[in-house]
Amino acid sequence: MKNVVITYTNPARLSETSAFTPFVNSLHLCATNSLRKGVTKYYQGKPAEYIHAPIVSAGMLFSKLLGSWSSPAVKMKQFTKLTKLMRGQENTWGRELCRAFRHNQIDVLQTMRTLAEIGTTPVELKPTSREEQLFQSVWGLMESSDSDFQRIRSRLGSAHNIEKRLREALSECLIDVSRLPEKITEIVLHGFYFITPLQYRVMSLFQNAGIRLVFLNLYDTRYPNSFRSVERFLSQWVPVEQWQIQQSIVVSEMSWGDVFASAYEEETRKSADAHFGPRVIQFEDFQTFLSHYEDHSERETYYSPEHENLNKRLKDYYPESYPDRHFLAYPIGQYLFHLHQMWDDQKRELVLNEKGLFECFSSGWLQIEEKNARNFTIMLEDVLPYFSSCSTLKEWRRQAELLKEVKLNAADAFENSGSRFHRMMGNPMLRFSFFKVKHTDIVLLLQFMEKLFTQAELLFGRKEIRLHEHFEQIAQLLAAGPDPETLAEEERELLEQLRKRLKLDFIDDESYYIDDVAQAVALYLGGEFNNELEEMTLPISKFEDVDAVAFMDREIHLCNLDEESLPYAVNSMPWPLTRQTVHGLQSRELEMLFIREDVSSSSARYLFYNVLAFAKQPVRLSWIRNKESKKLEESVYIMVLGLSPEKRSALFQTQDLEPAGCAKGNLEAVFQHLKSFPADAAAEFALCPRRFYYSFVVQPFASYRNEFHQQILYQNLLKASYALSDASTQEINAQLSAIFPHWPEVRKRYLAEEAQKYRNTFSKGYDRYESRNYVRGRRLFQLLVPSYPVDDKNLLEPANKAFQANVIDETLAKPIQDEKLMQLRANPSELCRFCPHLPVCIEGYYPADDKMRSFK
Template sequence: MAELFRVGGKMKIYTYRDPFNLKSEEFWKEISQYPNLCVSQTLVLGLTQNPKRNYVRSDYNYIYTIDKLIDQLYGSWTDDPPNDIKQFISYSNEINQIEDPNIRNTFQFNRSSVVQSIRMLIELGISPEEIPNLEQDSMNIFRTIYSNLSKEDCWNVLNKIKVDKSVLKKAFEDLLEEEIDELKKNNPQDKNLQDLCKIKEDPESIKMDKIVIHGVHKFTPMITRFINDLRSAGVEIIFIINYIDEFERIYETWREVYRWTGLEIPKSSRTGISKNNLGEAIACLLEGEIKNYYKEHIEFIKFDNISSFCDYISEVYSEVDTSKLRKNDKRSRIFNMRQQFYIVNTEEVNNILKQYHPEQFGNRHFLAYPIGQFILSLYNMWDDKLATLKIDGNHLKECLSIGFFQQPNRPNPLEIYRKIEFYYEHLSIEDNYTIDKLLDKLKILKDNIHELDKRESVKKSSSLIRRFAMYTLTIEEVDYFIDVINLILKTSKKLFGDGHNKVNFKEHYSKLIEILTEGDFDPSYLIEEEKKMIEDIKYRISLIEDEDIEFEGSIEDLKESLHFYLARVESKEERKDQSSWIARNFEQLDGGVLLKDATRTGRAYHIGLVGDLDMNITTRDLLPWPLTEEFFTKNRFGNKNYIATITSFKEYRNFIRYSLFYATYFLDKKIIISYVENRKEEKNKPYYILDILGLDAERYDDRKSKIFRKRLRPRVENKISLPISLQSTKDEARNFLFCRYKYLIEEVIQGGTYFESEYHQNLYYKTMLFLNSWEKLQGKDISLVEDVVKKTNLELKKYFDSWSEINFIDAENKAIDEIKKRQIQRDQYGDYRVRVMKDRNDDYIETRRKFIYAKIDQKGEKTQEKGRQNLIREVMYLPYEHDIQNEIYNFINYNEGIEKNQEIEKCEYCAQNNLCLYGFRENE
């Protein structure tokens, strides 16, 4: 039986031992008469949607998440994008007054954090005057900024909101109305609908004297403010928490975070039942007792990196048979996954999963569509001081990937960019790598290709320079690409003007929409959804009042506002429904546990990111700069709300530990726990408690996953009609022997070998200089070597105008050295002469032309084994050429899988290394 302690009369705490038996607690009758608020949407579902456990919606009158009610009451502060923009602009104007450029830059760079800090202090009721004048420069500046901003209207919205019982009542009625509307829209047959309508008809029967709050551990500034406001309005707060008193240490965190209430947490008189599971072992370990548990119920997995973990989740998500589900029923799709994911830190994982499965995360933000990405990239590349675009490879690729630029029978501009990208990569180190500079470079490239064309038509053979990716382009392709780049530049100039100006937001966004719909672009490339969203944005822009002069700011402010303005109108339900996230956070675990038997039984719970680095969240991680833990602990502020917030932030890491215990204690069935080994360039370890309890993680081999296998198999079906007969050239046969995957990409898909990366291009240049010089030197006296190599280098270097001198000097030295050491022989008069090429096996020359080297050593112990030193000996000599031809035929026509080369030493020199990544994997 739960006990009740009262101090002060306006708050009380009830505890329960077993979440599945909440309804048998004595307090149940009392709490079901009043509105209930839950810490998460999953908990709302757990308490209302599990008839097997006897939890149904009709048990309550109002039951929503606490955040939902907060938005309802304080929406003009918590959920008003135009006001957020005004705050950003006023902040920008304020920091522009800072004289010291370094401090100004710091405050500019951290603008989101500082704005968040000021909002936090306002929510906690700490005024700027209460911040002591400290030595610390940045804190004094922060104080001045806060003090100046607090005079402006947009920062004073929250303090004007008053909450009393009638406001509270109205907010609940509105939420009920929303709930009924959603049900009518999505599930008109729902049997709860009738009950809800009855509540709606008789709102007076629900008293606002008490509000029940379930499971809050993290007292965010808005939650503490809300509680404070309720208490001032004479509403009694009833906190409901889980508490098993014999596990003192694990539950200590709850005592800590509720200390501010002045209430003691009641100890239950019930005795516990031994569960013999991991949860119990964790709790006992903290009490200093080692307890055995059933290890066979636990699967512990180690993922290499976050993408491999996301691939795994994505695969489980994709397996759900949606044919039996209601259309667009995102929640059911999640609950039907064979594994339910709960992870410590959801943001990073869900951001990746959003890219894989945008359909699950609500309609996408406008900026997530190709057209949105295009716009975002323009804004990100625009340099207002230089009044032009500064090249950033990733952003430029986003711009090039939209359909606007694709012309019939022309290659994709993105493919063209890929061929020149690495060649110009080092320019990005320079500060001013602008789009104009790229245009100049492209003109030089075009002239070089033109000259190469002329030379080759005379010689009637193609030069080795064609093995460099940028020289596989034709003049027409470069011309076309120059046009595309010019169009991007023209568009950005039209949009941003000459720079340095304040921009009126309404005018700017209207211009943007005009460019997208009426400018040089062909709007037929917009997909239907994009067109609809543009209309929607147009409408919203028209609502900005002309006289609202505050809506003026710098381009930097504009970038900040972009997300707000171009957001689609989505319902709050969609935005805040974290229960529909593919991977839910730990705060939703208590609800998740309650949902255990809600649907089919075969589901396993997967608790993810349980590594030391992820589990040990510090107060620093939770506080925005420049606020720190000391700021709150060393100062005394009038309003004591901050104590609840800071204590709960400090205790957050213990809450994470508690959540792991909670899940592993109350979920009896098989549990999967995992962690990711490589986290943000650091090596992660399993959470220390799991380590002490002797759980060994098994590495997940993602080559088993369908997603990985899919990536290994490029689609070849459309490229080749089957069966085909072919006679491969020696070059192709060599490539086939080198690696089938490489063969497929280069000979079948790409139409030849060429090198893109800086590393390979450098190596290939050395080979080319060596071969070209040798050709000229055949039979000549050794004394001429240096002179000829230098001249040849001079002839070639004009084709590589983006390289620095050091590349050429290095190549020159290597070529001289190689010729003198390896290609010299004595003639009949005893003079040293350069060997004639014919005297050396043709195979050697051909192999060098194709693969950079004709010998690739096997490193490690096997070097000692006879005959194994050159890994590509067979590639060079093609001993069974006839058999290889047959094999290629069978491979093209009948083979299903593609074997990759197993000797990773070869991968280092393979032009597909960056795409295939096989060499990197095995090296790890």
């Protein structure tokens, strides 16, 4: 039987397409899962069912037909094996070329898998470059050493028993196979406006088994430039002149789909009523888009050609909306991932960066007895600057011991007082965040670090290992983790699932280098090897899913339609093969890649037309103007509609709120308490009440984490030592340099030279507080600089006056009564750059914005 192409002009009026009527009882295979859902709901729902056969998506069916080939475990084993094979090629092909392959190894593996799926063999390849020669060599080794390649060739190489395999796959898809005819003689292929090499291969198997292919697709002869992709792909099976085409029905009112599609034809452009057209919105930035999403997500369905980036950003705000398929969404996944990220392939040893350490601490999977590292992340942030020069575990351990020693013998050498203010005024070392942490807490932090290092060494302590052995060690690590009863239900289920997979998926006796395993496991945990044929529902759907809007009764929002995202260009050449080499294979399956490149813009127009012509509810088209330091215009697809955009930029709205405050009975006690504060606190209040709030209300007193601030503190420490010590300048420089080993010597020499130039700025006078005298130069450790002139005005003058007055009743207790905000108001200025709280203050000024503010 000959294959057939049947076209329709309206997806929601398929019953009027008489050519399709004979096939309503035939197995219905939809190109996408979105189309499957739409067709099922619309044509198999109540009250009248039009399509009587099972409806399944291509991704769902092909995944079952391929068996374990698409599973994450098989891909991970193949990736690990490929890494091992690549390591053996360096002497022959050179390190640089092999390193390029390692950097693109996922693409290299995917190319091998694609070629195996369509039946191409390594000997058929005619390489034209060293990259392709290396690829051919490694591919041949991969084929001979991995039995999965042989199995997939056997599975997709013959149409023998294809109907039986098809029924088995449909049964695994949970399809009611009782609705199938006794013999499958035809399959309806719905919505294949483009066809992948794998799809072409499977369709060819169906055809070779005597199964008739009935292609069913939206098509309108009036707009060939918007339907060219449909023509190019489906004409590979049936010549266009043999298609059974449903002609367009002429209507008096044009849809906005007609307006759009006619703009790409030579005929006179059509117009429509703008009042009933799509609404165009220009969002100033992502936050403005987010504000709209928060208000409209219940009634709008979102699609975007940039869906991956948008979903990644939205997930930070709505993590509960993302049904994750991989372990990275959970603490245990983060912990295992960063453990495996610690292995450095170039250095061939364990390394650790600050981000990885922080993620391991915050995962909740690092604990010592009853203490969990998650509760010590703030202290970890305080001490991390001291480890800024560390990379290898040896360096981390050495620096950890030094921190304990310096904390005990230098930072804690000052008189220790029970009063926070006496500690603050008497010990300048406590202004460094890593010296402010208690010695006992530092010891505990270092114990957490050591446990992490020990676990990493357990996983990576051997040069070679089998996959199942490595996963047995992971299982031991999991068993030593938190009590499962303390975990959320989802994480408990995930943990049990992971344990089962570790036992079942990785039965392999081949040994691998540990660094090969580390990279593969990190990718595995990150979801890199997930089955690409399986589709999942996300808040922002991919643009291709608009093929089902005709069956939806919801408002449609196409977002992020800027000049860079649409129309999109598809570059589908398999790396590292060139177009010339791919052409030389003379494969009908690979020809699909060239066709898709040629008609990529037509495919995008096909989808855009689909939305504008058939959406039942209002349509919104939007883009984000400011994105990653670029100013972007709307997509040309929006431009051709000629609609004026609504500009959205005001994210923050002014609201009259009742000021929060203390209960009246507590006010007097608060003000009496404030009178006990030193002038240092009043000086900070005089500069910025918000800074005072963060420094003395939220915490005992402020310390500095930022390296810029700590370098100023280091200079001030030198100035204080020059002024108060009898030691020589060289001795002082050497002693302090030893306390700060994480900075390069050249930097410390520069800081010392600068400190010597301004050594006289340290005041040796004294201020009295509660019967004790404190050197006046301590102010440099609080405010960092003695003065800061701007336009002939010293911005530190309010603080200086508060210090001089030293009357807390007038400079702090009474002024604070006039404050209406619990957080106290901010007084932003150029001094914000010296404030330790700038990262958390939304009103703070950053130096990068100085020039912009000067123009206002």
